[in-house]
Amino acid sequence: MxxxxxxxxxxxxxxxxxxxxxxxxxxxxxxxxxxxPGNELLPRERIAAALAAAVTEPAAVQYGETAGLRSLREVLAQHESRRLGRAVDPACVVVTSGSQQALDLVARALLDPGDPVVVEDPVYVGALQVFQAAGAQLNPVPVDADGMAVDVLADRLARGLRPRLVHTVSNFHNPRGATLSAPRRALLAELAERYGFLVVEDDPYGMLAFDGSPPAPVAAHGDRVVRLGSASKVLAPALRVGWLAGPAPLCAAVERLKQSTDLCTSSLTQLVTAELLADDAWxxxxxxxxxxxxxxxxxxxxxxxxxxxxxxxxxxxxxxxxxxxxxxxxxxxxxxxxxxxxxxxxxxxxxxxxxxxxxxxxxxxxxxxxxxxxxxxxxxxxxxxxxxxxxx
The missing domain is CATH 3.90.1150.10 (Aspartate Aminotransferase, domain 1)
Structure with missing residues (x-):
């Protein structure tokens, strides 16, 4: 056929x-x-206990809010607030079906075919697919041992490049493994303010710093940043819980698009994720x-x-x-x-x-x-x- x-x-x-x-x-x-992540590293017993508790609640097996369950958004806002060193409003957090969906929704909210987008080279393949599907004009910037070469980006901006957004895997880059240095983070946020683009700070690995202390996020240096996070690498991929935290107008646009995509993320796995992330000691x-x-x-x-x-x-x-x-x-x-x-x-x-x-x-x-x-x-x-x- x-x-x-x-x-x-x-x-x-x-x-x-x-x-x-x-x-x-x-x-x-x-x-x-x-x-x-290795199967033996996933907290299956703790997830099983949380599932058993969650399923007793009627809301666990029902449709939920498109933007995510309030309890989970509050927990995520607290986590983001600690990372950024400033308060994050739960209303500026949207729960998604993995951080890949968050990236796709951001691209759909911001990009028209032909719009210029800056990506890292080597690039996270999931980001490449999202931006290609959006019909974006890709502008690669190299990655070295200190992350994205923001000085190269600054030079291209000075020569006329005007991207709608800049995507970076800031911590423990996929695939390069590098972490964007603190000075480059500050410069990237400054460039976003100067030239009016949005930084998409893709951060599924930030909590996996071996010493427990990655640099302050790009979003700590400026407001023109949307952060993407995920429970997949720190709890379990099968939960399919991701999130974005960013400017309120973007969150509202993403929520509207998500309504037409999947209505809502699983209430059951959101309740499990909320319980585990809220248990600070565990x-x-x-x-x-x-x-x-x-x-x-x-x-x-x-x-x-x-x-x-x-x-x-x-x-x-x-x-x-x-x-x-x-x-x-x-x-x-x-x-x-x-x-x-x-x-x-x-x-x-x-x-x-x-x-x-x-x-x-x-x-x-x-x-x-x-x-x-x-x-x-x-x-x-x-x-x-x-x-x-x-x-x-």
Whole structure:
């Protein structure tokens, strides 16, 4: 049957990461590909108890407010207030079905086809798909060890670039692993005020700083910022609870669009999320355990990479989050290495999947969060075997 699809789909790149999940789901493959928290790190018993309590409330199995349950919005506003160092009104918080929906709703609220948007290069693939679907004109800005090169952005703005919005994964960047430095955060907020664009501060990993203290958010430096957050990395992806906090007019527009998208996010999982995030003592202890486990996994991965690849490749040194960025200097192309790696029982994502304008053919993203240290050592040994099999 012939079906005519919308023109908006023509420029939307498929996600190589989602495609890889089918291959890496095979039991014999250790996956370093998807950005999945390890199953053993998810607080399943605490979630089960919260579910059992929530389901006794009639509201848990009913439709809810489009903007989110009041109890959860109040908890999220408190969390954002502590992060920003100023009060956040619950009315300026919208609960979404994961932070990916928040990003999509923001783009739909702000962008018309052809509008210029600044993205990081390498880019978070989910953001790339959202902006491509919106028909935006992409303007990539490179990312280095200190996050987005805001000085490069400033130069382009001075030469006439006028974006509607600038997207940044400010903490423990996906895929680069870098964190936007404090001076760059302040400059980005200043540029937003000067040139009138909105910063979309995508922050699903901010609570996963190994030392517990990421820099103050971009939103702490200015008002032209909308922050996106998620329970997926700190509680459980299946809850599908995300949120945005930002200017009131944008929240009102997003709420109107959400009405036409899904009516509301699950009341049941919102109640569970509200209970867990409001339990300050439990949540602080859980985060401490989670950070410790992720730090051990990051150390295991980077140590194994140094042992196996030596001077042939350089890995970033994670200070939080879930990802390590690996760059080969011996001519290896991870896109060519990947089929051999899968044959050897390990998967990863080539850097080309995240490229907008840069040549990232020598790079790869490795997730250390999904597997315990022993599995990570085995994964790197398999990756090394596949690398050696290619004649490098």
């Amino acid at each position: 012939s079906i005519t699809l919308s023109t908006r789909l023509r420029d939307v790149r498929g996600s190589a990461i989602r495609d890889l999940l089918a291959l890496t789901a095979r039991p014999e493959v250790i996956s370093l590909a998807g950005g999945l 949540f602080a202890a859980h985060l401490d355990q989670l950070r410790t486990a992720l730090r051990e996994r990051a150390t295991a991965l980077t140590g194994a990479l140094a042992t196996v690849f030596g001077d042939a490749a350089t890995g970033s040194v994670p200070k939080g989050g879930m990802f390590c960025w690996l760059e080969f200097s011996d001519g290896t192309r991870p896109a060519d290495l990947l089929p051999r790696a899968l044959e050897h029982g390990v998967g990863f994502v080539p850097g080309t999947a995240f490229a907008v304008g840069q040549d990232l053919s020598a790079a790869a993203r490795l997730c250390f969060a999904s597997n315990p240290p022993g599995e990570l050592h085995t994964a790197v040994e398999r990756l090394g075997a596949a690398w050696r099999a290619g004649g490098t």
